[in-house]
Amino acid sequence: MMMFWWFLALLLGPVDIYRAHECDVFTYLDLYHAIIGTSLYVKLLLYTRANLTCGQELSHHNLSAQPQFNLTKPTTFVVHGYRPTGAPPNWLNNIIEQLLARGDMNVLVVDWNRGAANINYLKVVTYSRDTADNLTAFIRNMQENGASLSSIHMIGLSLGAHITGFVGAKFNGKIGRITAVDPAGPQFNGKPPEDRLDPTDAQFVDVVHTDMDAFGFRKPLGHIDFYANGGADQPGCPLTILSGSGYFKCDHQRSVLLYLGSLNRTCNIRAFPCTSYTDFLDGLCMDCDQFKPAGCPVFGYDIIEWKESLVPLQQTKAFFTTNKQTPYCKTSYWVDIVTWNRDTRWGYITIKLHNGSEVTEATINHKASSFKKYSETRLLAQFEKDLQKVHKISIKFSRVNAFKPKYKLRVLRIRLTHLERKDRSVFRHILFPLKCHLFSTWHLFFYFSLSCC
Known part of the structure; x- marks a missing residue:
């Protein structure tokens, strides 16, 4: 029998044999948990090209315990927001797959569903600070083991956007990039920069707004803020409460769909820097000479290519319109x-x-x-x-x-x-x-x- 395995190895060449690991998954809760409330627990799930569909929970203290976590590679954190029903985000697998299709990196899903699942939104807001402290300690550990802050990209959705801002502020804006996907507005509108996301929280901060008149944040928060269809009502979303839950969440969730479209390149959406949506519709902001030779900024994941032009401008508002459904680009x-x-x-x-x-x-x-x-x-x-x-x-x-x-x-x-x-x-x-x-x-x-x- 031993001779058989030796002969097989000789034929196939060197083969790395890994012990099968059980996959770790995002915490699944339900409405019952949200009603009784949950205590905060932060779980970090690692995905790489070697384990694209099988998450591995990382130790917050012993980074070497998971050999697939390679600190010489870029690391992207994905931070979800408020989960009033306790269910996992339905976009999670998609964003993991698309990020790893774009580059060889570590994708860390920040699972703070135990904490985010609570019908008491005010309590969840207080947990956002604690979650940020947890991530800050983890990133300091990464630093001590050789990781570069510049190679870190944090993608925060809704309430998760402000969590990334709190983390970035702890590192004095040295984190490479923060992407805020329709940052939460309730309890953050009107707050000073230290109590929300702002452009100083990373070397480059890009933001998209789709629901600024309800669940989203209205004012600019980054080096560039994209206002899809003006930043409020999105085409194809219900216009009356008679449509049920979709009336409340459709505009807010559209931001995620638009960002996924930029990741998989189904849409190449050009945005036009402008002072207002009305001026944009009037055609007063079509000149992008300041961005030559790249031209007008492209919304989404690839906006990093305009970083050197945008950062000196401090804060830029850009507008675009979309279709009702995918592909959204016009x-x-x-x-x-x-x-x-x-x-x-x-x-x-x-x-x-x-x-x-x-x-x-x-x-x-x-x-x-x-x-x-x-x-x-x-x-x-x-x-x-x-x-x-x-x-x-x-x-x-x-x-x-x-x-x-x-x-x-x-x-x-x-x-x-x-x-x-x-x-x-x-x-x-x-x-x-x-x-x-x-x-x-x-x-x-x-x-x-x-x-x-």
Whole structure:
């Protein structure tokens, strides 16, 4: 028998044989635990490319007890937030998989579900400080064993975002990066920097806001703060309480889905630095010359590539819009329209692009646009998807006041300019010169379409 194993080893070459380990999993609790309350216990689950689907709990004191924890590699901490039902986050496995697909690193899931599972949110907030102290001690141990603070990336979701800030402050901002995914607002809005996340907590802090009028934080907290769809109501989320629990959590949870989309690169979302969402929609913030040659910042995991440009600016607000569901990314065009009506016309525009088999649409209705004779009106149009070739354009014009008499909008020229493909001259402009005017129909709007020459 011994000869058999010797012969097999000779054929296969050197083989590392590991003793099978039982996987450690995220703490599963339920609503009962949340009602009676839970005491804090912090568990650190290690995932690497060698144990992608099998978490291993780390000792807080004996780091060498888990040989797969390699301190020479970058380490990413994932810190969840408030868990009012006690259930594990449904995005957990996805973010672990996507992070390890991006790089060879240690992914540490900070499981503080015993503490976060409590219907008493105020009690959970006090546990956030204790959780931060626990992580601080662990990272000091990492330092003592040769780890570099610069190689640490902390991703905090909701209440977890402030936990990462508390940890970062303990290290005087020397941690490499903090990513805050819709940081919690209740009990943190209006607080001073030492009582919440702020830009000094890491060498680079990036933040996304999706629910700032409810569960999220409203004001900027990082070197760059992304405001998806203005940072409040997200497309596709319920608008009334009649929709049930989704009405309360959809906007807040959208931040996680957007961040996952940036990780797996299903969406390359360009964001535009601006002072307000209204100015962004008005097309006043499309110039990103200060970020040449990289161009406008890309939302999500890859924003680190803009670090050297953003940190000197201290705090930058950036805006983008999304679709209702994945893929969330939209495509931006300038739309320049020249009309020849004698009187100024006011209204809203919906544009459809056709390529034969597909159609994509952009509605510009955040405010009424004015169209003056022989004057070019420039609008920002954000389409649901990016069509590689456009054969036809359809436009719907809606009047501001439905009770006024019908009128004509006479269009002389329409030009579309792709904002993200300026280096491709063949695709940069779609120009439609019109020789006829456009008439309103029996309805409150009209359609027209033209084929490209």
